[in-house]
Amino acid sequence: MSNKIRWGVLGGGGDSLIGVLHRVAASMFDKYQLTGAVFNPVYEKSIEFAREIGIPTNRIYEDFDSMVARELELPENERIQVFSVLTPNFLHFPMAKKLLESGFHVICEKPMTMNLEEALELEAIQQKNNNIFALTHTYTGYPMIRQMKKMIAEGAIGEVQKVDGQYYQGWINPIIHDPESRSTTWRLDPEKSGISCCMGDIGVHAYQMLEFVTGMDIQSVLADLNYLYEDNKMDIDGTVLLRLGGNAKGVLRASQIATAEENNFTIAVYGREGTLKWEQENPNYLYLLKEGKPAQTLKPGHEYNSAVSLDGTKLPPGHPEGIFDAMGNIYKGVAKAIRGQEHDPMEFPGMRDGVRGMRFIETVVASHLEGNIWKSL
Ligand SMILES: NC(=O)c1ccc[n+]([C@@H]2O[C@H](COP(=O)([O-])OP(=O)(O)OC[C@H]3O[C@@H](n4cnc5c(N)ncnc54)[C@H](O)[C@@H]3O)[C@@H](O)[C@H]2O)c1
Numbered sequence: 001m002s003n004k005i006r007w008g009v010l011g012g013g014g015d016s017l018i019g020v021l022h023r024v025a026a027s028m029f030d031k032y033q034l035t036g037a038v039f040n041p042v043y044e045k046s047i048e049f050a051r052e053i054g055i056p057t058n059r060i061y062e063d064f065d066s067m068v069a070r071e072l073e074l075p076e077n078e079r080i081q082v083f084s085v086l087t088p089n090f091l092h093f094p095m096a097k098k099l100l101e102s103g104f105h106v107i108c109e110k111p112m113t114m115n116l117e118e119a120l121e122l123e124a125i126q127q128k129n130n131n132i133f134a135l136t137h138t139y140t141g142y143p144m145i146r147q148m149k150k151m152i153a154e155g156a157i158g159e160v161q162k163v164d165g166q167y168y169q170g171w172i173n174p175i176i177h178d179p180e181s182r183s184t185t186w187r188l189d190p191e192k193s194g195i196s197c198c199m200g201d202i203g204v205h206a207y208q209m210l211e212f213v214t215g216m217d218i219q220s221v222l223a224d225l226n227y228l229y230e231d232n233k234m235d236i237d238g239t240v241l242l243r244l245g246g247n248a249k250g251v252l253r254a255s256q257i258a259t260a261e262e263n264n265f266t267i268a269v270y271g272r273e274g275t276l277k278w279e280q281e282n283p284n285y286l287y288l289l290k291e292g293k294p295a296q297t298l299k300p301g302h303e304y305n306s307a308v309s310l311d312g313t314k315l316p317p318g319h320p321e322g323i324f325d326a327m328g329n330i331y332k333g334v335a336k337a338i339r340g341q342e343h344d345p346m347e348f349p350g351m352r353d354g355v356r357g358m359r360f361i362e363t364v365v366a367s368h369l370e371g372n373i374w375k376s377l
Helices: 019-027 043-053 064-073 089-101 116-129 143-153 179-184 198-214 307-311 323-338 351-369
Strands: 005-011 032-038 082-086 105-108 133-135 160-168 220-226 237-243 249-255 264-271 275-279 286-289 296-298
Touching (some): 005 019, 005 064, 019 032, 032 043, 032 064, 064 089, 082 089, 089 116, 116 351, 133 323, 133 351, 143 275, 143 286, 143 307, 160 198, 198 220, 198 237, 198 249, 198 264, 198 351, 220 351
Parallel strands (some): 005 082, 082 105, 105 133, 160 249
Antiparallel strands (some): 220 237, 237 249, 264 275, 286 296
16 A cells, blocks of 8 residues: 555645646655545536546545535545645635644645634634644745744844845736626635735735745734725735834835736845845845955855755756646645654745735735834834
């Protein structure tokens, strides 16, 4: 019998954006076996997709509830061990809650829940049951992001005084100007997406990343969001001023109407002794700036990188790795945790990131709606 981790998938079918990223990531280090799934709310479509990707259909279930019930009937050594929740946002909480309560480990897409109340409830359940919970802030899996975090922690740029997170996309631009499209896209429907579109979908990545690389908590925010049309209930762009501890301050800029931008996510951290900058569209370069010295470009796979960065690099320097590899590193870290193996906490984001992310989304929207005022997180 295979000693791979038995893995279940919810959502992420052939019609989805994110499914392929998780399937490739899970297969990357030969640690997971795709054992069962509900890929789609329509059973026939789930079966059809299972056949298309060549996996047995005997554990493709009609819906989530029957999947959990039937898996729990199986002996523990056959039962699925970890589920990935890859559905639209409104299903993350009910699915993750039931899975954690039933003793499964969970890998969940962001945003973790629809609101802070759900996030806190999920946190209490996980703390009680002590299952592994990972939140796929994918970009934290890049080797040069891990290196950036290590270098900041080790004082390479000195005390942090300014942070800048930018996440610009343009994909909503053609949708938002068409009344029919903007009323039928799930990400613009508060019932399916939550109270925020732009901040909930991508602003939260930038927020989590700023806290991840600096190791600092953002303490208060002042937001100015843009909805563009009266009948559009969800922000599609926004700028947020940030206060971290001490005198450290910053800005987070996110947009889905930055026309023709693709996935332009950049992070810059300015310290007293230097600067570190990274760009998602060129993820293998980390830029180190020091006053009066030539800029340095650090790259993956070299011995000057930390152990946790090197652990996230599979090939010798000069072989570009990308977003599939970053997600693969997160799955690798989760596999270590499930097997009780030693791992660095930075190998995958988890419940704390999820709770803080939901707090960020709610606070940013409140700051905007209450007249662009400072609010504590
Ligand atoms: N980590 C990242 O960088 C990243 C990137 C993109 C999307 N996401 C997140 O991933 C999630 C999914 O996004 P997407 O773009 O793939 O969405 P999508 O609309 O493209 O796909 C959603 C999938 O869920 C399935 N589904 C819907 N209801 C279901 C149900 N009741 N049971 C089982 N399956 C069901 C759909 O059939 C589809 O396969 C979102 O929460 C999104 O925020 C994260």
